[in-house]
Amino acid sequence: MQPFTASVIDVIREIPFGKVCSYGDVADLAGNPRAARQVVRVLHTYGEAENLPWWRVVNSRGTLSMKPGCGYEEQRDRLEAEGIEFDAKGRINLHEYGWSDEEHHG
DNA sequence: CGTGTGACGCGGG
DNA sequence: CCCCGCGCCACAC
DSSP states (O other), rough: OHHHHHHHHHHHHHHHTTTTTHHHHHHHHHHHHOOHHHHHHHHHHHHTTTTTOGGEOOTSSOOOOOOOOTTTHHHHHHHTTTOOBBBBOOBBBBHHHOOOOOGGOO
Protein backbone atom coordinates (compact mmCIF):
# COMPACT_ATOMS: atom_id res chain seq x y z
CA MET A 1 0.00 0.00 0.00
CA GLN A 2 1.28 3.49 -0.90
CA PRO A 3 2.14 6.01 1.89
CA PHE A 4 -0.51 8.50 0.95
CA THR A 5 -3.14 5.80 0.78
CA ALA A 6 -2.17 4.69 4.28
CA SER A 7 -2.47 8.29 5.52
CA VAL A 8 -5.94 8.62 4.05
CA ILE A 9 -6.98 5.41 5.78
CA ASP A 10 -5.53 6.69 9.03
CA VAL A 11 -7.45 9.97 8.80
CA ILE A 12 -10.73 8.22 8.04
CA ARG A 13 -10.23 6.06 11.11
CA GLU A 14 -9.87 9.24 13.18
CA ILE A 15 -13.31 10.54 12.31
CA PRO A 16 -15.23 10.22 15.59
CA PHE A 17 -18.61 8.59 16.06
CA GLY A 18 -21.41 11.01 15.26
CA LYS A 19 -19.23 13.21 13.07
CA VAL A 20 -18.59 13.51 9.34
CA CYS A 21 -15.67 14.75 7.27
CA SER A 22 -15.60 15.87 3.64
CA TYR A 23 -13.46 14.12 1.03
CA GLY A 24 -11.46 17.30 0.64
CA ASP A 25 -10.80 17.61 4.37
CA VAL A 26 -9.71 13.98 4.61
CA ALA A 27 -7.29 14.55 1.73
CA ASP A 28 -6.08 17.75 3.39
CA LEU A 29 -5.44 16.04 6.72
CA ALA A 30 -3.71 13.24 4.85
CA GLY A 31 -1.32 15.77 3.34
CA ASN A 32 -2.77 16.59 -0.10
CA PRO A 33 -5.58 19.17 -0.10
CA ARG A 34 -6.02 18.64 -3.86
CA ALA A 35 -6.41 14.88 -3.66
CA ALA A 36 -10.06 14.70 -2.69
CA ARG A 37 -10.69 12.27 -5.51
CA GLN A 38 -8.01 10.06 -4.08
CA VAL A 39 -10.15 9.58 -0.98
CA VAL A 40 -12.85 8.20 -3.22
CA ARG A 41 -10.39 5.77 -4.71
CA VAL A 42 -9.14 4.64 -1.29
CA LEU A 43 -12.69 4.00 -0.12
CA HIS A 44 -13.35 1.93 -3.24
CA THR A 45 -10.16 -0.06 -2.83
CA TYR A 46 -9.82 -0.45 0.94
CA GLY A 47 -13.15 0.70 2.42
CA GLU A 48 -14.43 -2.78 3.04
CA ALA A 49 -11.15 -4.67 3.47
CA GLU A 50 -9.89 -2.21 6.11
CA ASN A 51 -13.27 -1.89 7.79
CA LEU A 52 -13.26 1.88 7.35
CA PRO A 53 -16.16 4.04 8.59
CA TRP A 54 -16.76 5.09 4.98
CA TRP A 55 -20.22 6.43 5.77
CA ARG A 56 -18.63 9.31 7.76
CA VAL A 57 -17.17 10.76 4.58
CA VAL A 58 -19.49 13.17 2.75
CA ASN A 59 -18.98 15.92 0.18
CA SER A 60 -18.24 19.55 1.06
CA ARG A 61 -21.87 20.48 0.44
CA GLY A 62 -22.93 18.33 3.36
CA THR A 63 -24.84 15.93 1.14
CA LEU A 64 -24.23 12.30 0.27
CA SER A 65 -22.52 11.70 -3.05
CA MET A 66 -23.79 8.14 -3.32
CA LYS A 67 -26.96 7.69 -5.32
CA PRO A 68 -30.21 6.01 -4.27
CA GLY A 69 -30.01 2.29 -4.90
CA CYS A 70 -26.24 2.56 -5.02
CA GLY A 71 -25.38 2.97 -1.34
CA TYR A 72 -27.15 6.21 -0.51
CA GLU A 73 -29.70 4.71 1.83
CA GLU A 74 -27.16 2.57 3.65
CA GLN A 75 -24.92 5.57 4.26
CA ARG A 76 -27.77 7.75 5.42
CA ASP A 77 -29.05 4.99 7.66
CA ARG A 78 -25.66 4.52 9.28
CA LEU A 79 -25.23 8.27 9.85
CA GLU A 80 -28.70 8.64 11.34
CA ALA A 81 -27.89 5.69 13.60
CA GLU A 82 -25.07 7.86 14.98
CA GLY A 83 -27.47 10.70 15.71
CA ILE A 84 -26.73 12.78 12.62
CA GLU A 85 -29.75 14.58 11.25
CA PHE A 86 -30.63 15.44 7.66
CA ASP A 87 -32.79 18.38 6.65
CA ALA A 88 -35.62 18.24 4.14
CA LYS A 89 -33.12 18.65 1.33
CA GLY A 90 -31.05 15.72 2.53
CA ARG A 91 -28.26 17.92 3.79
CA ILE A 92 -26.17 17.64 6.93
CA ASN A 93 -25.26 20.71 8.98
CA LEU A 94 -21.47 20.59 8.73
CA HIS A 95 -21.10 23.33 11.34
CA GLU A 96 -22.70 20.94 13.79
CA TYR A 97 -21.57 17.52 12.61
CA GLY A 98 -18.47 18.33 10.60
CA TRP A 99 -15.16 17.15 11.99
CA SER A 100 -11.78 18.66 11.38
CA ASP A 101 -8.44 18.20 13.06
CA GLU A 102 -8.28 21.98 13.44
CA GLU A 103 -11.06 21.85 16.01
CA HIS A 104 -8.58 20.37 18.42
CA HIS A 105 -6.70 23.67 18.35
CA GLY A 106 -9.61 25.83 19.36
C1' DC B 1 5.29 6.02 -19.62
C1' DG B 2 0.53 7.12 -21.45
C1' DT B 3 -4.45 6.35 -20.54
C1' DG B 4 -8.47 5.69 -17.66
C1' DT B 5 -10.73 6.04 -13.08
C1' DG B 6 -13.66 8.30 -9.50
C1' DA B 7 -18.68 8.37 -3.59
C1' DC B 8 -14.58 15.52 -5.43
C1' DG B 9 -14.28 20.95 -5.29
C1' DC B 10 -14.71 25.35 -7.07
C1' DG B 11 -16.25 29.08 -10.02
C1' DG B 12 -19.65 31.10 -13.21
C1' DG B 13 -24.40 31.56 -14.95
C1' DC C 1 -29.20 28.07 -4.01
C1' DC C 2 -28.99 24.78 -7.92
C1' DC C 3 -26.77 23.12 -12.13
C1' DC C 4 -23.05 22.57 -15.27
C1' DG C 5 -18.13 22.37 -16.86
C1' DC C 6 -13.45 21.89 -16.03
C1' DG C 7 -9.39 20.97 -13.20
C1' DC C 8 -7.40 17.97 -10.04
C1' DC C 9 -4.25 13.77 -8.60
C1' DA C 10 -2.53 9.12 -6.87
C1' DC C 11 -3.16 4.66 -8.38
C1' DA C 12 -4.10 0.50 -11.55
C1' DC C 13 -2.87 -1.50 -16.07
